[in-house]
Amino acid sequence: MKTLKIFLPLLLVCLIFNCKSDKKELPTEQHEEKATITDLPISIITRSMEFQMADTIPSGWNTFEYDNRASETHFFRFVKLPEGITLENYKNEADPVFEEGMDLINEGKVEEGFAALGKMPKWFSECIPSGGSGLIAPKHSTQTALFLEPGLYAMECYVKMPNGKFHSTMGMVKEVRVSEKDSGNEPPESTDVIDIKEDGFHFDRNIATGKHVFEVNVINQKLHENYATSDVHLAKISDRADLKALEAWMVWYDPKGFITPVPDGITFLGGFNDATEGSKGYFSVDLKPGKYVLISEVPNAKEKGLMHEFEVLE
Numbered sequence: 594m595k596t597l598k599i600f601l602p603l604l605l606v607c608l609i610f611n612c613k614s615d616k617k618e619l620p621t622e623q624h625e626e627k628a629t630i631t632d633l634p635i636s637i638i639t640r641s642m643e644f645q646m647a648d649t650i651p652s653g654w655n656t657f658e659y660d661n662r663a664s665e666t667h668f669f670r671f672v673k674l675p676e677g678i679t680l681e682n683y684k685n686e687a688d689p690v691f692e693e694g695m696d697l698i699n700e701g702k703v704e705e706g707f708a709a710l711g712k713m714p715k716w717f718s719e720c721i722p723s724g725g726s727g728l729i730a731p732k733h734s735t736q737t738a739l740f741l742e743p744g745l746y747a748m749e750c751y752v753k754m755p756n757g758k759f760h761s762t763m764g765m766v767k768e769v770r771v772s773e774k775d776s777g778n779e780p781p782e783s784t785d786v787i788d789i790k791e792d793g794f795h796f797d798r799n800i801a802t803g804k805h806v807f808e809v810n811v812i813n814q815k816l817h818e819n820y821a822t823s824d825v826h827l828a829k830i831s832d833r834a835d836l837k838a839l840e841a842w843m844v845w846y847d848p849k850g851f852i853t854p855v856p857d858g859i860t861f862l863g864g865f866n867d868a869t870e871g872s873k874g875y876f877s878v879d880l881k882p883g884k885y886v887l888i889s890e891v892p893n894a895k896e897k898g899l900m901h902e903f904e905v906l907e
């Protein structure tokens with residue numbers, strides 16, 4: 594476990610931080626229907642196990658419209674790479690370490706698995722989680738507004754396939770250049786605020802049906818046992834959903850965690866992925882009446898205050 598602790602910060606930082614959503618201009622008819630963020634969105638499409646997106650985007654505030662047309666739950670996150678490191682390093686030096694570690698854990702060799710994860714290259718700890726979307730269900734789309742500094746980024750999804758392989762090792766990793774040119778966009782106006790503090794989520798209200806733009810403020814950030822940081826995923830929960838099962842599923846290094854299919858009765862609707870303390874991001878959702886949960890991808894989310902049920906009223 595000591596080795597895990599050594600690599601976790603890297604992993605966590607690199608894997609877990611990311612996103613904010615921004616604004617976009619939708620076609621008129623859609624504009625009326627969506628909880629808009631603003632300005633022209635940057636389109637991301639997944640049809641299977643890939644990200645279809647521009648290779649270079651402006652810096653500053655951008656809204657990302659992530660259209661998950663695949664049959665699996667996915668997400669995207671941006672990790673700012675250290676100077677001199679490219680996606681090739683990420684794919685050739687970091688991803689295989691995760692794969693080896695996860696394979697061993699899946700075989701029941703937990704200590705060996707964590708020891709393998711400890712072999713992460715030194716530069717990995719210098720990666721900066723820069724936000725991203727929350728998990729998004731198949732055939733759903735989500736808008737996320739993020740503030741990105743210029744630089745080179747790895748964009749990835751590390752949900753696992755039913756065979757235990759990370760999506761990132763199956764093609765869901767992409768190099769993105771964030772240029773010096775600023776988008777000129779302002780952050781969106783929010784309808785609801787979720788603060789992440791030392792004691793978890795601060796968001797207590799039941800809210801009304803309709804369009805919402807959630808603002809997520811990372812006031813306090815921490816690295817959890819699974820090297821993940823406190824982030825936000827929103828899911829609609831049906832009466833048959835087992836929230837204990839969901840809580841366990843959110844932990845990627847559990848052989849049954851972060852693997853598809855997601856637990857029964859859970860539909861993920863986006864959120865705000867790992868980001869550094871002091872950062873902020875937005876995501877928009879058109880909410881229907883029913884029960885929902887906000888949850889972080891960390892162990893024991895409930896007792897950490899990072900799992901919060903609420904209701905959307907008519």
Ligand SMILES: [Cu+2]
Pocket residue numbers: 666667668750751752760765
């Ligand atoms: Cu994925």
